[in-house]
Amino acid sequence: MSQASGNTPGVPAIQVSSLSKSFPTGWLGLDRRLVLRDLSLVVHHNEIFGYLGPNGSGKTTTLKILMGLLFPDRGSVTILGSPLGSAAWRYRCGFLPEHPYFYDYLTAREYLDYVGRLFSLPAALRAERARDLLERVGLAQVAGIPLRRFSKGMVQRLGIAQALMNDPEIVFLDEPMSGLDPIGRHLVRNIILELKRRGRTVFFSTHILSDAETLCDRVALLRSGELLKVGRLDEILGLDVLHLEVVISGVDGAVLAALPGVKQRHSMGERWRLDVEEPALGSVVRAVEAAGGRILSVYPVRQSLEEYFFKEMAGSESDEREWGLAD
Amino acid sequence: MGTGGLSRVAAVAANTFRETVRERVFYNLLIFAVLMTLSGLLMARLSIRQQDKIIKDLGLACIDVFGIVIAIFIGVGLVAKELERRSLHPLLAKPLTRDEFFLGKFAGLGMTLLVNVAVMTAGLYLTLWTVESRPDPRMLKGIYALYLGLLLIVSLALLLSTLTSTTMAALVTLCLVVAGRFSDVIRNMRVVAPAVPDWLVQALYYAIPNFRNFDFKDRIAYGDPVPLAALGWVTLYAAVYIGIVLGVGARVFRSKDLV
Numbered sequence: 001m002s003q004a005s006g007n008t009p010g011v012p013a014i015q016v017s018s019l020s021k022s023f024p025t026g027w028l029g030l031d032r033r034l035v036l037r038d039l040s041l042v043v044h045h046n047e048i049f050g051y052l053g054p055n056g057s058g059k060t061t062t063l064k065i066l067m068g069l070l071f072p073d074r075g076s077v078t079i080l081g082s083p084l085g086s087a088a089w090r091y092r093c094g095f096l097p098e099h100p101y102f103y104d105y106l107t108a109r110e111y112l113d114y115v116g117r118l119f120s121l122p123a124a125l126r127a128e129r130a131r132d133l134l135e136r137v138g139l140a141q142v143a144g145i146p147l148r149r150f151s152k153g154m155v156q157r158l159g160i161a162q163a164l165m166n167d168p169e170i171v172f173l174d175e176p177m178s179g180l181d182p183i184g185r186h187l188v189r190n191i192i193l194e195l196k197r198r199g200r201t202v203f204f205s206t207h208i209l210s211d212a213e214t215l216c217d218r219v220a221l222l223r224s225g226e227l228l229k230v231g232r233l234d235e236i237l238g239l240d241v242l243h244l245e246v247v248i249s250g251v252d253g254a255v256l257a258a259l260p261g262v263k264q265r266h267s268m269g270e271r272w273r274l275d276v277e278e279p280a281l282g283s284v285v286r287a288v289e290a291a292g293g294r295i296l297s298v299y300p301v302r303q304s305l306e307e308y309f310f311k312e313m314a315g316s317e318s319d320e321r322e323w324g325l326a327d
Numbered sequence: 328m329g330t331g332g333l334s335r336v337a338a339v340a341a342n343t344f345r346e347t348v349r350e351r352v353f354y355n356l357l358i359f360a361v362l363m364t365l366s367g368l369l370m371a372r373l374s375i376r377q378q379d380k381i382i383k384d385l386g387l388a389c390i391d392v393f394g395i396v397i398a399i400f401i402g403v404g405l406v407a408k409e410l411e412r413r414s415l416h417p418l419l420a421k422p423l424t425r426d427e428f429f430l431g432k433f434a435g436l437g438m439t440l441l442v443n444v445a446v447m448t449a450g451l452y453l454t455l456w457t458v459e460s461r462p463d464p465r466m467l468k469g470i471y472a473l474y475l476g477l478l479l480i481v482s483l484a485l486l487l488s489t490l491t492s493t494t495m496a497a498l499v500t501l502c503l504v505v506a507g508r509f510s511d512v513i514r515n516m517r518v519v520a521p522a523v524p525d526w527l528v529q530a531l532y533y534a535i536p537n538f539r540n541f542d543f544k545d546r547i548a549y550g551d552p553v554p555l556a557a558l559g560w561v562t563l564y565a566a567v568y569i570g571i572v573l574g575v576g577a578r579v580f581r582s583k584d585l586v
Contacts, residue, residue: 023586067420069585087422095420101412103342105349117338118421120331162417172420 011081013170013201014043014066019075021061021225035061036225039075043203043218048196050212051205052309053222059205060098062222063174066203067095080169091119094163098174098205100155104148108139108158111147112165119166133161138187152179160188171195173204177211189215209305221309228312237308241300244281246274251293259287271296328427335423336431343405343435344442352401352439355393359447362389363454370458379460380548386451387544390444390470394477395504397440402484403496405432406580411493416585429577433485440477444470468553469543475565476541480504482569483536486576489583506531507538536568 019039022032036058043049053059064070066077068084079089102111109130116126134140137157147155156179163171176192177185192202192215206212212219213233221228221236229236243263249271256265256272261280266273276284278300285295328336347353366385370378406429409415419425448470452462483503487496506513514532516523540561543553 023584064416064585067416069416069419071582071584087424090420090422093420095417097413097416097420099413100417101414102417103346103414105346106342114338114342115418115421118335118418118423120334120422159417166421 012042012078013045013047013080014041014049014203015078016041016062016066017076019062019065019077020073021058021065021070022073034225036065036072039225039227041220041227041230043201045201046196046199047217048192048202048215049204050216050219051203051222052207052209052212052219052305053205054207056224057222058225059207059222060174061225063095063097063172063203063205066172067097091166092169094166094168094171096159096163096171096173096176099178100159102147102155102158102162104150105146107144107146108134108150108161109143111158112162115162115165121166129165129167130161133164136191137161138184153181153184156180157184157187160191164191168200170201170203173202175206176204177206177208185211209309213305219305221312223312233305237303237305241278242303243301244276244278245297245299245301246276246281246284247296247299248272248274248288248293249296251288251291255287255291255293259284275301331422332424332427335427336434339423339428339431340434340438343432344438347401347436347439352397353443353446355397356443356446356450359389359393360450363450367454367457378458379455382451382454382458382460383463383466384544384548386447386454387466387469387473387547390447390451391473391476391542391544393447394440394444394473395480397443398436398477398480399484399497399500399504401439402436402481403488403493403500405436405488406485407488407493407496410585413585419585425581426577429485429580430573433481433573436481437478440474440481444474444477463547465547465553468555468558469547472541472543472558472561475561476538479536479538479541479565479569479572482572482576486572486579489576489579503535504538507536508542510535510537510539537564540564 017040019036020034021036022034025031025033039058039062051059051062061070065072066079066084077084080092082089106114112130112133113126116129121129130143131140134143137160139154139157139161142150142154147158150158156176160173160176163173173192176188180188189211192204195202196217204215216233218230218232219236220230247268251272253265253267253272256262256274259280261277261284262274263277264275274284281298288295363382363386366382370381415428419428448467451466455462480500484496484500487499490496491499510532513528513535516528516531517525543557545551546553
């Protein structure tokens with residue numbers, strides 16, 4: 001498959017300006033509930049952009065607006081320089097919806113062929129792409145089985161494959177890891193990284209923070225339909241070391257209790273793990289050596305995205321519960 | 328709509344047809360086959376003329392009723408099921424427009440009905456042949472008109488399914504079909520209910536599709552001619568009505584938020 005091409009210099013991959021969306025509520029639908037407020041962001045070419053937020057924060061609504069499934073109340077969107085109403089960008093994008101459902105009377109191969117027809121791909125290319133993609137997502141062995149016999153994870157893998165059928169320049173993925181086992185997640189992570197290597201842009205929403213931390217060049221953080229922050233992870237989280245994690249051995253617990261700058265200590269059999277404030281590291285090392293102990297490791301601990309989010313979400317317990325931290 | 332658009336409509340139509348085949352919609356043909364075989368056997372004792380009339384009556388009624396049931400109950404589910412299961416979300420993010428999707432669904436069910444009607448027609452001719460009745464080419468004209476009526480029902484079912492729930496859409500479509508079969512009753516409503524304003528009677532008469540226009544069953548059963556001019560008029564009536572209904576349906580679907 002070819003490298004991404006046709007990007008106009010200075011034109012972002014995705015530009016969202018002052019986007020707002022509300023839905024009717026109440027018996028007669030006369031009231032409106034605002035789910036996106038004045039959202040503006042830019043996604044550059046060839047970056048992996050993570051769109052993060054708790055359930056109900058507006059991630060899927062944003063993606064549906066970007067894909068033309070919902071109409072915004074206000075604001076504008078351009079994708080690859082084309083407005084949403086234009087058909088041009090649709091040939092150059094792929095989309096995986098959240099909890100996808102595909103026609104269960106079709107086989108995976110038939111479904112991909114159908115998708116290829118919508119892109120007006122010739123039959124030989126459709127067959128070749130379908131074969132390659134099913135191989136990539138690990139469904140080659142079940143390509144001829146009706147989708148009604150697919151597990152949730154297999155459907156999700158097919159969802160990834162259909163999003164790539166047109167070899168898109170931008171791929172929009174709504175919760176791509178949902179329903180996948182560890183092997184499936186590893187596979188999807190690799191596909192996302194491979195897309196970036198090949199010059200593609202990936203915009204994906206997730207509430208699994210570890211995925212965002214390992215994959216994303218930049219992230220946007222969304223809360224209750226409002227954009228909290230956009231930027232590189234190191235910009236958002238800061239590079240400051242929160243504390244140092246020092247693992248030692250051969251020292252009595254009573255000695256450690258008297259050490260200044262030790263925030264916490266945890267016994268690990270014959271060893272201790274100490275959370276040490278950065279300025280106090282020298283004095284702690286000297287004290288341990290003076291007591292006849294050994295320094296086994298020193299590891300700087302920075303703020304994780306998860307910690308950042310909990311801090312930002314403080315006061316909103318319901319939001320915290322929505323986070324899939326177990327994932 | 329360019330060639331790309333037409334090929335996408337064809338792709339949606341072909342997939343819709345495949346859906347009806349794999350969801351066993353054509354099982355109704357088995358019931359039809361049983362009915363035709365039974366009627367052939369039971370009619371054996373009657374005179375040729377009586378056999379001919381009863382088998383034609385029964386066969387045409389079956390084509391009509393089975394067609395209406397498929398047109399309504401699958402027609403209302405075509406788009407509604409896609410909305411409910413969100414299976415159209417990944418498709419509409421592709422170059423497929425909503426108009427193309429809507430039209431493709433209509434064309435797909437039209438193909439299903441065409442195959443259904445064609446197989447039943449062949450079965451009906453076969454049954455008539457087994458009782459040694461002469462082939463009657465006028466039946467094809469009547470069946471053609473029935474098919475146009477079925478296409479109109481599909482377009483109504485599609486329109487209503489974009490406006491309301493599946494159950495309500497099926498119910499309203501069925502009511503329209505029944506009302507359209509009794510359009511003369513609507514026209515003469517003031518005879519039994521003089522209080523009803525004339526404008527309302529006229530509005531109802533012209534707004535509700537007149538399904539009697541598509542019914543040539545009696546003429547065929549009694550051996551009356553079916554003039555080509557009548558078929559031409561019915562074709563025009565169906566084309567205009569279907570065009571308007573599909574146009575309104577596509578417009579509603581085009582502006583719908585797909586939650």
